Amino acid sequence: xxxxxxxxxxxxxxxxxxxxxxxxxxxxxxxxxxxxxxxxxxxxxxxxxxxxxxxxxxxxxxxxxxxxxxxxxxxxxxxxxxxxxxxxxxxxxxxxxxxxxxxxxxxxxxxxxxxxxxxxxxxxxxxxxxxxxxxxxxxx
Ligand code: CMP
Numbered sequence: 551x552x553x554x555x556x557x558x559x560x561x562x563x564x565x566x567x568x569x570x571x572x573x574x575x576x577x578x579x580x581x582x583x584x585x586x587x588x589x590x591x592x593x594x595x596x597x598x599x600x601x602x603x604x605x606x607x608x609x610x611x612x613x614x615x616x617x618x619x620x621x622x623x624x625x626x627x628x629x630x631x632x633x634x635x636x637x638x639x640x641x642x643x644x645x646x647x648x649x650x651x652x653x654x655x656x657x658x659x660x661x662x663x664x665x666x667x668x669x670x671x672x673x674x675x676x677x678x679x680x681x682x683x684x685x686x687x688x689x690x
Contacts, residue, residue, distance in 0.1 A: 551631040555585070555688075556669045557678035558627050558636060562620035563663035565589070570623050573653055573666060577627060580639045586626030586679075586688040592618050600681060609662065616662060624682045628690050633675055636668045 558577070560570050574584060592600075597617040604610050627636055641652025645664060648655035658664040669675035679688075 553628065553630060554632040554672055554675070555626055555628045555679060556582075556632045556636045556672075556675045557667075557682070558625040558669075559617075559667040560623035560625070561663070561665055561667060562616060562622060563659050564657060564665040565622060566620045567657075569657055569665070573657065576639055576653055577636070580629075580635055582627040582629045582632060582636060582639070583690070584625055585628045585690045586683050587623060588625075588682070588687070589621050589623050590682075591621050594618055596681070600678070612662060626679055626683055626688050633669055633672050637670070640666050640668050 560573055564573060594614065597614045601610065601613055604613065629635060639653060641648030641654035643664060644661045645654045645658035653666050654664050669678050
């Protein structure tokens with residue numbers, strides 16, 4: 551498998567509970583390198599654009615409100631098969647369905663307040679990374 555980059559967000563429910571380090575430890579233990587990272591207060595415009603694929607879903611408004619409710623940590627993670635590896639470490643979107651040892655099993659509060667976001671494909675990872683990082687902010 552090739553070295554890939556993926557995009558990750560440590561969400562407001564996790565930053566609020568001071569879990570950034572604990573979540574990063576799980577990523578690093580899985581072999582993902584944090585090659586870009588910034589703590590930001592996402593704007594409504596950024597959140598609406600980032601989640602625009604979900605604009606027609608009933609939870610869209612709630613999702614946008616949540617993502618701007620507290621700071622988030624946006625990240626670029628790099629490693630062998632990084633997109634799939636990151637999704638494995640995160641666990642299922644719904645924490646009730648997440649496997650033991652995953653971030654969401656351990657830390658997520660609900661399907662909405664689920665602590666982390668990760669890209670679902672390498673193609674989307676490139677698009678999502680470009681929304682928050684310029685190349686010079688990523689140091690591998
Ligand atoms: P994420 O990986 O960030 O991508 C879309 C997000 O929508 C997802 O994680 C969940 O946090 C959120 N989401 C998905 N389904 C629901 C739902 N039924 N209610 C609230 N939020 C949801």
